[in-house]
Amino acid sequence: MKSFYLTDPGKVRSHNEDSVIIVKNHDDDYLMAVADGMGGHSAGEVASSIAISYLGKHFNETFLHMDKAQAISWLRDSVTEINGLIFEYAKNHPESKGMGSTLVVAICTKEYILFGNIGDSSGFVMKDNRLHKVTYDHTLVNLLVTAGELTEEEAKDHPKKNVLMKALGANDPIDIDVFDCVDISAIQSILLCSDGLTNMVDEEAIEKVLTSDLEIEDKVIKLIRKANNRGGTDNISIAYLIRTKEGEG
Numbered sequence: 309m310k311s312f313y314l315t316d317p318g319k320v321r322s323h324n325e326d327s328v329i330i331v332k333n334h335d336d337d338y339l340m341a342v343a344d345g346m347g348g349h350s351a352g353e354v355a356s357s358i359a360i361s362y363l364g365k366h367f368n369e370t371f372l373h374m375d376k377a378q379a380i381s382w383l384r385d386s387v388t389e390i391n392g393l394i395f396e397y398a399k400n401h402p403e404s405k406g407m408g409s410t411l412v413v414a415i416c417t418k419e420y421i422l423f424g425n426i427g428d429s430s431g432f433v434m435k436d437n438r439l440h441k442v443t444y445d446h447t448l449v450n451l452l453v454t455a456g457e458l459t460e461e462e463a464k465d466h467p468k469k470n471v472l473m474k475a476l477g478a479n480d481p482i483d484i485d486v487f488d489c490v491d492i493s494a495i496q497s498i499l500l501c502s503d504g505l506t507n508m509v510d511e512e513a514i515e516k517v518l519t520s521d522l523e524i525e526d527k528v529i530k531l532i533r534k535a536n537n538r539g540g541t542d543n544i545s546i547a548y549l550i551r552t553k554e555g556e557g
Contacts, residue, residue: 309416311338312524313547316532318504319540325352326502326545327360327409331367337374338416339367340547342429344502346475347407354397355409355477359390363413376420380486383413383424387476387484394477408477411484412443412500416549421489421498426482427475428503429545432514433489434496439515442487446474470503497550501531504542508535524550 311332317324325345332338343359345352366386374382390411398404410427423431425443428450433440444450448471452458463469476482489495497518505514509531517530528546535544 309338309549309551310524311340311547311549312528313340313545314528314532315543315545316504316536316540318543319536321543323350323353324543325350325356326504326543327353327356328500328545328547329360329364330547330549331364333368333371335372335417337371338549339363339371339413340416340498340500340549341411341413342500342502342545342547343412343476344410344427344429344504344543344545345407346409346472347404347477351398351401351404351407352409354404355394355407358393358397359409359411359476362386362390362393371415374417376422376488379415379417379420379422380488383415383422383486384484387411387424387426387482391476391480391482395480398477408475410472410502411476413484414498414500414547414549416498416551421492421495423487423489424484425487426484427472428470430501430503430506431487432499432501432511434499434515434518435494437496437515437519439499439511439518441511442489444485446472446485448473495551497548500547502543502545504540504544505531505535505546507542508538508540508544518548524548
């Protein structure tokens with residue numbers, strides 16, 4: 309397996325509120341995670357950093373020889389703990405009131421691949437050189453699309469498309485949506501990203517970069533460059549892991 313991650317402030321924001329990580333434990337299991345923070349006075353970057361720091365440390369220390377059911381429980385418990393830490397920080401730092409973060413995470417072992425998400429950061433897999441979105445965005449617009457009140461086309465440029473229905477630090481209690489990938493042998497790679505990528509670059513263009521013959525680092529850099537060339541209105545974070553050969557790359 310090969311992995312690479314990168315975060316970029318984009319072209320408009322003065323600072324980066326995203327956090328990203330890829331960790332491998334002693335069992336050769338991988339944890340990948342992207343968190344997109346929100347809130348004034350740099351509170352967004354604190355919230356995303358709390359989430360990612362906790363996950364990385366906790367994964368290394370406690371995630372060993374876990375079957376799928378144990379891994380799902382581990383993920384749910386971790387999110388509850390992170391949510392508590394963010395609320396506690398906001399309580400002790402009144403200027404950070406309203407801080408929060410999205411979270412998308414993938415756990416990749418030899419036996420199973422799990423995704424989890426809260427908010428609108430996205431998780432994808434590549435199968436047969438085609439990109440498939442695994443996660444579901446917790447946005448007002450997505451809710452309206454699911455209810456049949458908006459079309460996919462209307463949702464793309466909706467003025468409220470970034471309104472979140474769920475985020476760490478905003479909901480208590482909180483639950484993470486967990487997605488279990490079937491037939492993991494067909495999964496070539498895993499991509500996690502903040503909406504700074506998906507709002508600027510469509511899935512077809514992302515797929516084209518991932519199936520190119522570039523090295524893994526260059527694929528990630530090219531995706532970030534594309535998002536910036538199209539406006540770079542938000543921070544852009546990507547975590548990418550290749551399990552098998554993709555196309556020529």
